[in-house]
Amino acid sequence: xTGSRLATPALPSPRxxxxxxxxxxxxxxxxxxxAPATAQGGSLVSTVFGGVYEREYRKAIVEPFERETGIxxxxxxxxxxxWLTSSLVNRRNPEIDLLLLPYxxxxxxxxxxxxxxxxxxxxxxxAEVAPVWLEQWRGQAVGLDYVSYGIAYRExxxxxxxxxxxxxxxxxxxxxxxxxxxxVFGSWEMIVLAARLHGGSEENLxxxxxxxxxxxxxxxxxxxxxxxxxxxxxxxxxxxxxMTTHIPPYALIDAGKPVRYVIPEEGGMVGxxxxxxARNSRNAELCKRFINxxxxxxxxxxxxxxxVAGPTNTKxxxxxxxxxxxxxLDRLQLFDWFKVVPQMPALTERWxxxxxx
Numbered sequence: 001x002t003g004s005r006l007a008t009p010a011l012p013s014p015r016x017x018x019x020x021x022x023x024x025x026x027x028x029x030x031x032x033x034x035a036p037a038t039a040q041g042g043s044l045v046s047t048v049f050g051g052v053y054e055r056e057y058r059k060a061i062v063e064p065f066e067r068e069t070g071i072x073x074x075x076x077x078x079x080x081x082x083w084l085t086s087s088l089v090n091r092r093n094p095e096i097d098l099l100l101l102p103y104x105x106x107x108x109x110x111x112x113x114x115x116x117x118x119x120x121x122x123x124x125x126x127a128e129v130a131p132v133w134l135e136q137w138r139g140q141a142v143g144l145d146y147v148s149y150g151i152a153y154r155e156x157x158x159x160x161x162x163x164x165x166x167x168x169x170x171x172x173x174x175x176x177x178x179x180x181x182x183x184v185f186g187s188w189e190m191i192v193l194a195a196r197l198h199g200g201s202e203e204n205l206x207x208x209x210x211x212x213x214x215x216x217x218x219x220x221x222x223x224x225x226x227x228x229x230x231x232x233x234x235x236x237x238x239x240x241x242x243m244t245t246h247i248p249p250y251a252l253i254d255a256g257k258p259v260r261y262v263i264p265e266e267g268g269m270v271g272x273x274x275x276x277x278a279r280n281s282r283n284a285e286l287c288k289r290f291i292n293x294x295x296x297x298x299x300x301x302x303x304x305x306x307x308v309a310g311p312t313n314t315k316x317x318x319x320x321x322x323x324x325x326x327x328x329l330d331r332l333q334l335f336d337w338f339k340v341v342p343q344m345p346a347l348t349e350r351w352x353x354x355x356x357x
Contacts, residue, residue: 043072044283044290046098047083056306065293071286080105087114087278094278098287104188104344106141106274107337115140115276116284123288125295125313132334133272133312141274144294145309148327149189149269152229152249155258157239165197165264168242169211174218176239178232181222182351186243189269191347192335193243197266202339205347212355215242222356233259245271246325247308263327270332272312 048054054077062073076083080101087094087109101109109115117139120126126134126142133143153162159172168177180186191208194200194215200207220238223229229248232238234257241249249261275294277287293299300316303309310326311318318326340347 041070042283042286043074044097044281044286045074045076045095046287046290047080047096047100048075048077049100050077053307056303060303060306061294061299064299065290068293069289071289073290084109084112084114088112091278092280094281097278097281097283098290099276099278100144100273101141101276102185102273103271104337104341106137106272106276107341109276110137110140111338111341113140114278116279116281118142118275118277118288118291123292123295125292128297128313128315129295130312130314130329132329133274136334136337137274137276141276142291142295143272143274143312145300145304145307145311146270146272146326146329147245147247147309148263148332149186149243149245149271150261150263152233152241152244152252152259152261154233154236154239155260157236161260162240162262163265165193165266167264168218168240169215171218173240175220177215177218177242178221178223178229178238178240179215179219179242180244181224182348182356184222184224185245185271186269187351188340188344188347189271189335190243191351192340193269193333196333202336205340205343209350209354212351216355216357219357233257243269250308250325261325263331267331267333268327270329270334 048057054075058075062075065071066073076096083096083099084101084105087096087099099109099114118126118134118141119139123142129142151162151165151168157176167173180190191205191212192202194208194211195205198207198211221228221232223232223241226248229241229244230252233241233249233252246261249259252259253261275291277284281287294303295313297313297315300311300313301318304311304316305319305322308322308325310329
């Protein structure tokens, strides 16, 4: 990415500069609605991830929004792939008005032209959002929150502290590492990272595969989800998780396990979720009000502190505990997903042929 704003999907530099994060300006709306709220009625259908995410999302966003506006929000559980497929199949008459999607499905949604264009003219609190959280989805979506990807390890089971992504290739870690299986969260980030570390880029991911093949000898198992991470680190079956969000490691840290989560010196990777309004939704105006509410400073603070995630609103001030666990974006790498997503079938085939076991 460039040193200021992400004007196009191309990201020539891996870092997000601090001045980009402080950009945004705009009107200072406090709770997401420009006028005093009254019971308006109506309803919309949106999506949400299950578990803790659903609990905190309902508490911080959905329930206050319904109380303030009288607009009912029906949430659909499931997977982002299912939601996106539904939006494509039912494009003319969508059953989902507002999609909340993670990478890479939020990029696929843009490539498929699923979402309406979004702007601060219709959603005023977008003016307080760091530009990267609108521009990277070409104005068809806006980010709600983000998480970091780094390395987690058992301090009692590795010979020395891990500080760099390159440490994953240390022979001393042979048989002690777990990595995401292809298609699992973190797997695409792992491929891009490996390519960057070995002279490649989003346009040239080929260097990742010899490097990952070399790393395979250190891999105890490829994990398939957060439960695998928790179980393997807790039991000591794996001493190092080579690409994970901060959430599973801190669950173990809070439980008293000798686990450490680090953002490597080259920078961590970033995960994010974004809102997309279905183009033919009959409830588009209600969706805009919902997004505006979710992006307001107090709501961003509430949901991000509950989820332990980073806010997209530059004016949001998160609690100390959240700040300690979620790095600022200048410590993370964001890459051009639009160059990676079309390559995914070929990347999957090559991973299964050269890396998997």
